[in-house]
Amino acid sequence: MMLGRVVAVLVALLTSLGGAHAEIPAKDRRSGFDFMSPQTQAMQADDTSNPGMFAVLEGERLWRESQGDSGKSCASCHRDAEQSMRGVAARYPAYDEDTKRPIDLAGRINRCREKRQSATPLARESDALLALTTYVAHQSRGMPIEPASDPRLEPFRNRGRRWFERKLGQLQLSCASCHDDRPGARLGGSVIPQAHPTGYPIYRLEWQSLGSLQRRLRGCLVGVRAEPFEFGAPEYVEIELFLMSRAAGLKVETPAVRP
Amino acid sequence: MTRALVNVPKTAARGEIIEIRAMIQHPMETGYREGLNGERIPRHIIKRFVCKYAGEEIFSAELFPAIAANPFLAFTTIATESGTLTFEWTDDRGETQTASAEITVT
Numbered sequence: 001m002m003l004g005r006v007v008a009v010l011v012a013l014l015t016s017l018g019g020a021h022a023e024i025p026a027k028d029r030r031s032g033f034d035f036m037s038p039q040t041q042a043m044q045a046d047d048t049s050n051p052g053m054f055a056v057l058e059g060e061r062l063w064r065e066s067q068g069d070s071g072k073s074c075a076s077c078h079r080d081a082e083q084s085m086r087g088v089a090a091r092y093p094a095y096d097e098d099t100k101r102p103i104d105l106a107g108r109i110n111r112c113r114e115k116r117q118s119a120t121p122l123a124r125e126s127d128a129l130l131a132l133t134t135y136v137a138h139q140s141r142g143m144p145i146e147p148a149s150d151p152r153l154e155p156f157r158n159r160g161r162r163w164f165e166r167k168l169g170q171l172q173l174s175c176a177s178c179h180d181d182r183p184g185a186r187l188g189g190s191v192i193p194q195a196h197p198t199g200y201p202i203y204r205l206e207w208q209s210l211g212s213l214q215r216r217l218r219g220c221l222v223g224v225r226a227e228p229f230e231f232g233a234p235e236y237v238e239i240e241l242f243l244m245s246r247a248a249g250l251k252v253e254t255p256a257v258r259p
Numbered sequence: 260m261t262r263a264l265v266n267v268p269k270t271a272a273r274g275e276i277i278e279i280r281a282m283i284q285h286p287m288e289t290g291y292r293e294g295l296n297g298e299r300i301p302r303h304i305i306k307r308f309v310c311k312y313a314g315e316e317i318f319s320a321e322l323f324p325a326i327a328a329n330p331f332l333a334f335t336t337i338a339t340e341s342g343t344l345t346f347e348w349t350d351d352r353g354e355t356q357t358a359s360a361e362i363t364v365t
Contacts, residue, residue, distance in 0.1 A: 048266040051329040054284045057262060208287075208328040 023180055024194055031250050032193035032258055035184070040205070044257035052134060052203040052255025055210050059135025062128060068119025077116065081139055089137035090252050093241045095150045102156045104237045106133045106212065124231035130210050134201045137254035145198065145252060147245040160242025163235060169226030190259065196247035197240060199256020206259065213240055261285055265346055267360040271338035279310065280333040281346055289324040305350045308332060313342035338364045
């Protein structure tokens, strides 16, 4: 299985040598949803069969639960998430005044815990942080992705683009080698999607659990035999920033199901 | 504490065939995987699932390690009377949990 994948990657690499890659035109952008089997699509489309909904329910509970020394819950300040959080995920990552850097949704939740709730930040990929992130992102489901237009984000977005186009790892493949140049083709048994982060956190069948975009990016980095960044690393947020602008106009699907 | 999402029609005509669906949050750990330390992760699966309609068992299932996490079960029954559908499942740690739903039959 693994060997087959490596051979497929090598074949892809050899056939791509020398060819400059082209970006996918806006009209041809497709969510990963469109690349899935009808069965997996049905699983995502029905809230009673989408396992990501468990995280939405758990996130809703955590939203109302007071945290840390402040005794405040998320709802103490933000009230009804259905209104206050609507559209937030569609424009994240946003510019963070404190660190002068872009911050992702999970990072913002943790920042709020520290500053407003006097609580300890939650570990990346912990069930609680994933549940809260999923609950917040779920409020934007169906809304088109509209990347933040803050000009201070531009240098970080460009860095994200450079990561996307840079050949990495022992296999010397960039994100673009697969996701810009040959979406729809197969890598081993799996269809290569266009890599739009429309539904994160996602319930991935391969993981048998919910996971963040950072976990997904980590999977591809390991796949090309590069050393992955630590969870929460600024590089991941820069890549996310670029990917969200690349996916502009596609609809938020959180929680998405992916194979 | 795990969650379950059960889906039963709220109303049905007497004699109608109704579909009942249940999705239970559970890791369904197979017992064949190894953790980061190389030690085997102990098996932790739901072993048995039972659905009762007005106190009478209408569906039961035995589950095995090959079944994916968060198992989804769908089955049908005939709507006979108004009442409560109860769902009960037991896992390897001996924990038994329940969920229920009401149906009105006209």
